[in-house]
Amino acid sequence: MRIKAAAAVEKGKLEFRELELGEPQLGEVLVKVVACGVCHTDASTLELVVPSPLPMVLGHEGVGIVEKIGPGVQTLQPGDHVILSFPSCGCCPNCRNGRPYACDSSSQLFFNGIYQSGGTRIKDDEGRDVGSLFGQGGFADHCIVAERSAVKVDxxxxxxxxxxxACGAQTGAGAVLNRMKPVPGDSIAVFGCGAVGMSAIMAAKLAGCSVIIGVDAVPSRLDMALECGATHVINGKECPDISAEILRITGGLGTNFALESSGAAVLVKPMLLGLAKEGLAVVVSFAGSVDLDMSMIFVGSCRTLAGTVEGAAEPQSFIPRLVQFYKEGRFPVDKLAVYYPFDQIHQAFEDSRTGKSIKPILVF
Ligand SMILES: NC(=O)c1ccc[n+]([C@@H]2O[C@H](COP(=O)([O-])OP(=O)(O)OC[C@H]3O[C@@H](n4cnc5c(N)ncnc54)[C@H](O)[C@@H]3O)[C@@H](O)[C@H]2O)c1
Ligand SMILES: [Zn+2]
Ligand SMILES: [Zn+2]
Structure with missing residues (x-):
C-alpha cells in the first residue's frame, strides 16, 4: 500500500516521502497510526549519533489501530487499539527470561531499520529498501510492527x-519502578526534565519518595517538574555547585537514587557526588564520556552506576500498568503532550530541541 512517511534521507535531513509498505509477515501486524510521539532518540538517529543505514522512516512512539494481521498472529485482531513499543527477538536468553530490554539483538532491531524475520518492509519508487526505526517507523500513516511490540489497550x-x-515514559518510569525500586521515604534526583525525566519524577511520587529533585536548564520545565511531583528543583546551568545543593536539600546525606536523562556529560559527576552512600545512579541518556575518580566516587561511598534501556521494562506487562496509573490520575503523561499535525513534524522537532514542547505528538 502507498503510505506518506517522514524519513531520514541523509544526516540531519528529514523529508516527507510517498513510499510502498509491504504486507505484514509472520508474527507481524499492519497498524493505522493515530499518533506518534517525538522522542529525543529520533533526533539522535537523524544526526547519526548511532550509525544507522538511511533512508529510514523514523518514529518509535506510535499508537494506532490494527488493520490487518499477518500469519501466526494470535493475540491481536483488526480493530484492536495498540501502543507500539520497542522490538526484541523473543528467543535470546534475556528475552526468554522476560528481559526483552536487554535483548541480544536490540541494537540491530532498534537502529538498523530491519525486522526480526529479516529485511525491511518499505520500498521507495526505485525499489530500494527503506528502513523502519525500532521495527516500527511510526512517522507514517501506516506501519508494520511485530505482534510482540504491540501492546493492546482498552x-x-x-x-x-x-x-x-511506548518509549520515553516507559524509560523514565521504568528506570525508577523496575530498576531503582525505591521504597516510601527514599530520595531521588532526576537530571534532565524532558519526557523521560518527567515520567521518572511522576513514578518517584507514585513510589512514595519523600525528596524528588528535578534538575534542568529550562525554567518552564522546572515549573512542570514541580507540577509532576518534584519537591525541589535546581537550574543546572545557573547553580554553581549542584552536588552541594543536593546535599543541602537532603540534610547532608545525598539522594538514594539518581537518574541521568539530560544527555549532558557535565552533569554526571555532580549527580554521582550528590548520591548518598550505597546510592544507585541510572543512566538512560547518551551522555558521552566523563572522567571519574573511581576510589573517590565509588569505592569509599559504595555507590553504583548503572545503565538501562527502555526502563528495564517488559512492555506487555509494564505498559498496561502505566495505562492503569494514568486512568487513576497517578501518572499524568497527558500534561507533557503538545499536539502537531503530521505536516508540522519539523516544527515538532524544533520545539523539542529548544525545550518548548516536552512531548511533541504528531497526529495523523
Ligand atoms: N535508554 C533508553 O532506553 C532511552 C529511551 C528514550 C530516551 N532515551 C534518551 O534519554 C534522554 C532523554 O530523552 P528525552 O526525550 O526526555 O529528551 P529531552 O531532550 O526532552 O530532555 C533532556 C532534558 O535535559 C535538559 N538538559 C540538557 N542539558 C542540560 C544541562 N547542561 N543542564 C540542565 N539540563 C539540561 C534539557 O533542557 C531537557 O529538558 C535522551 O538522551 C534520549 O535519547 C533513552
Ligand atoms: Zn525513544
Ligand atoms: Zn532477544
Missing part, C-alpha cells in the same frame, strides 16, 4: 496522550 482510552508510554 479502546475507551484516548490513545493520543499515551504515545510516550
Amino acid at each position: 479502546p475507551e482510552v484516548d490513545l493520543r496522550p499515551l504515545c510516550s508510554l
Whole structure:
C-alpha cells in the first residue's frame, strides 16, 4: 500500500516521502497510526549519533489501530487499539527470561531499520529498501510492527496522550519502578526534565519518595517538574555547585537514587557526588564520556552506576500498568503532550530541541 512517511534521507535531513509498505509477515501486524510521539532518540538517529543505514522512516512512539494481521498472529485482531513499543527477538536468553530490554539483538532491531524475520518492509519508487526505526517507523500513516511490540489497550482510552508510554515514559518510569525500586521515604534526583525525566519524577511520587529533585536548564520545565511531583528543583546551568545543593536539600546525606536523562556529560559527576552512600545512579541518556575518580566516587561511598534501556521494562506487562496509573490520575503523561499535525513534524522537532514542547505528538 502507498503510505506518506517522514524519513531520514541523509544526516540531519528529514523529508516527507510517498513510499510502498509491504504486507505484514509472520508474527507481524499492519497498524493505522493515530499518533506518534517525538522522542529525543529520533533526533539522535537523524544526526547519526548511532550509525544507522538511511533512508529510514523514523518514529518509535506510535499508537494506532490494527488493520490487518499477518500469519501466526494470535493475540491481536483488526480493530484492536495498540501502543507500539520497542522490538526484541523473543528467543535470546534475556528475552526468554522476560528481559526483552536487554535483548541480544536490540541494537540491530532498534537502529538498523530491519525486522526480526529479516529485511525491511518499505520500498521507495526505485525499489530500494527503506528502513523502519525500532521495527516500527511510526512517522507514517501506516506501519508494520511485530505482534510482540504491540501492546493492546482498552479502546475507551484516548490513545493520543499515551504515545510516550511506548518509549520515553516507559524509560523514565521504568528506570525508577523496575530498576531503582525505591521504597516510601527514599530520595531521588532526576537530571534532565524532558519526557523521560518527567515520567521518572511522576513514578518517584507514585513510589512514595519523600525528596524528588528535578534538575534542568529550562525554567518552564522546572515549573512542570514541580507540577509532576518534584519537591525541589535546581537550574543546572545557573547553580554553581549542584552536588552541594543536593546535599543541602537532603540534610547532608545525598539522594538514594539518581537518574541521568539530560544527555549532558557535565552533569554526571555532580549527580554521582550528590548520591548518598550505597546510592544507585541510572543512566538512560547518551551522555558521552566523563572522567571519574573511581576510589573517590565509588569505592569509599559504595555507590553504583548503572545503565538501562527502555526502563528495564517488559512492555506487555509494564505498559498496561502505566495505562492503569494514568486512568487513576497517578501518572499524568497527558500534561507533557503538545499536539502537531503530521505536516508540522519539523516544527515538532524544533520545539523539542529548544525545550518548548516536552512531548511533541504528531497526529495523523
Ligand atoms: N535508554 C533508553 O532506553 C532511552 C529511551 C528514550 C530516551 N532515551 C534518551 O534519554 C534522554 C532523554 O530523552 P528525552 O526525550 O526526555 O529528551 P529531552 O531532550 O526532552 O530532555 C533532556 C532534558 O535535559 C535538559 N538538559 C540538557 N542539558 C542540560 C544541562 N547542561 N543542564 C540542565 N539540563 C539540561 C534539557 O533542557 C531537557 O529538558 C535522551 O538522551 C534520549 O535519547 C533513552
Ligand atoms: Zn525513544
Ligand atoms: Zn532477544
